[in-house]
Amino acid sequence: MEARGHDAPAPLFRLLGPVVLEAGAGQVTFTGKQGALLTVLLLHAGQVVSTPRLAETVWDPPMPSAPAARVRMLVSEVRRACAAVGADVIETRRPGYLLSPGAGGIDLTLFRSQVALAREAAAAGRHAEALAHYERALSWWRGAPLDGVTGSFAEARAERLHGLKLDALEERQEVLLTLDRYGDVVSEVSALADEAPLRERLHGQLMRALYESGRRTEALEVYRRLRRRMVDELGLEPTYELRRLQSRILRSDPPPVSAGDGAGPPGPDGG
Structure with missing residues (x-):
């Protein structure tokens, strides 16, 4: 794959469907434990997540032997996959790791931003504007959230994310009724x-x-x-x-x- 050019789109992480990194040089889909680790880092983007916490969320009990080493191995795999499409986003920061998504961001963050704008517009009586924001928010969804990611943490978080989608859908219907x-x-x-x-x-x-x-x-x-x-x-x-x-x-x-x-x-x- 070619490196991302200066004018190529910034990396975008997607959680609202299969866990994917899209960048100028292509895209990578993360499943299984790689997807679980990346999901934890994305849900805490900009914050250091400790190695023990990563291990506890990625693996269901019983924990694997040498969990810290297994986390390091997973981080290396995810880093290589991200680097293949021109994204270097995971830093080692004691006592663990930090992910900075960059200018492209995370679809969940962009979804929440549009929902917040929609609620503000609806509260002010700007219903057509609110509807447009809800439609932009829901356009970020591409299927079941965290699709393909394994483990009880991913299942519980996927259920909560699905609840956010249903909340937005309900609020959108309220705007349609008003109109x-x-x-x-x-x-x-x-x-x-x-x-x-x-x-x-x-x-x-x-x-x-x-x-x-x-x-x-x-x-x-x-x-x-x-x-x-x-x-x-x-x-x-x-x-x-x-x-x-x-x-x-x-x-x-x-x-x-x-x-x-x-x-x-x-x-x-x-x-």
Whole structure:
């Protein structure tokens, strides 16, 4: 591979799908333990991660023999792979290692930045602007996060990252409802049914969109299916907000402005 030229794009690390480094000279995909180690360093970019902490997160118990040596070996492998596409990003810093992603950055960071701008615009009533930011944020996703990375740490973190995506999708639907784009909400949320079968806020948004579109019976059927699933799988009734939305639809009242649990912006995922 040729070295990255002065005008080539800066290296970009991707976590929101397969773990990939894209640089001017090409791209490298990281899986298994290499991907796990790189993921830990990327989630703590700009911070020193100690060798013992890397070992604890990369390997599930029981730990391998000579874990510090195994970490050094993995770091060397990842460094070589990055260097092959012109990226030298991992530094040795006692008591471990530090990753500086450079100007290209990390897709997760860019996603969060766009979501923050979208929330700011929505709070100020600039809904078209908010929608554009949400769409830019979600464009960073290329599939299941950390796809191909192994270990319980990666599985737990992938689940949390997927939750961030669903939060952004819910907030985007709220903006679409504010813009009276009910047909878009119906088509998009219906497509998410398998991905988020118990997300009450999404189901509330679908109910509102159907009802506002004159599809009252379908809106009530969404509630009925969700309630049955929650009772069967969780032993729980829907939230008060969702029950109130169902009652309003039954009475043919205007639906509330927002429905479902977690109506406000979610907190950070803890990095």
